Amino acid sequence: MSEGKSARVLVVTSGKGGVGKTTSTAAMGAALAHLGEKVVVVDFDVGLRNLDLVLGAERRVVFDLINVINGVAKLQQALIRDKRLENLYLLPASQTRDKDALSEEGVAKVIAELRTKFDWIVCDSPAGIERGATLAMRHADAAIIVTNPEVSSVRDSDRIIGLLDSKTERAERGECVDKHLLITRYHPWRAARGEMLSIEDVLEILSIPLLGIIPESEEVLRASNVGSPVTVNAALSAPARAYFDATRRLKGEQIPMQIPNESRGIFNKLFGRKAA
């Protein structure tokens, strides 16, 4: 913990499943650690944990969040240090099927302890609006709302924004959770052809500040395949650079927003066809 700096609790949430919460948690957690911050990523998806797999730590899990809450293990025993980034830690979720194992007091206690040890506590929310999701956002100072430019994802994001404004500790104190929109799986050519909601459309509808735009890329899939965040596995790829920019913005740096673009020939520009 860097002295004199207060810890930030960040929730990565979306409502809808499969939009890229876990991928983004891993990518931005690693990017923060790379930028010198001491980071813990916490998996709140009890019963369906996957952050361990995306980070390549699935075989190193001994104790988990529920064990810490129940007092079976100490926090230090459950934290897994990343093998590539010494500033990055993982607190895995349990694979237990009992959703009630996550108690409100237990989560509060663990978050309070993590605040004394880390600069950033990044909570990977489960999909949905049930207990797991509301507990993941409960103590958040800031939220990243991961959204695909697609109707059901945008609708669910709007719902989640409503919960962030009512069900969090900050909201109950009359304060605001800082909300940041992260658009993932963006296809520039589809948006250009009017086949996909554009960045402007999504921003106009959700009206929260834009943190970054992550282009759809095979590098993201490849990174999960090998169990390494895309910001580590392919640090110079387009999605990794977009994640790094988003991470710097999260830290308060002024980075101009790049709308991902495809270099296309004059024929494709005229007729809007994607090169095969």
Place this chain on the structure above:
Amino acid sequence: MNLLSIFRRGSAPIARERLQILLAHEREARDQPDLLGVLREDILAAISRHVSFDPDKVQITMDRGATVSTLAVDIEIPNRRRPSGSLPRYNRLMIDAEVASARSQWTNGLC
């Protein structure tokens, strides 16, 4: 913008429009969690000061439109006197009100 899109407009504008309409309604419902419940209580309290009625014979519905919503209150009021032997007769009180859709009025705080 390209040549083809002039002739064949993509489906994104439809998506945007559908979302804008849907979310306007959902936000309204979210910001006033039990507007209908509150209205019901207040309206019934006001009416019960003047006439007695069976609370089960009350129907309150809200029909939401794009710019204006309609609130309909339908209350069955038993007649005080009825000739012995005849079937009970009821009067019916109906209130129709137009309610302008206004979100800002119900939102609390600026987040």
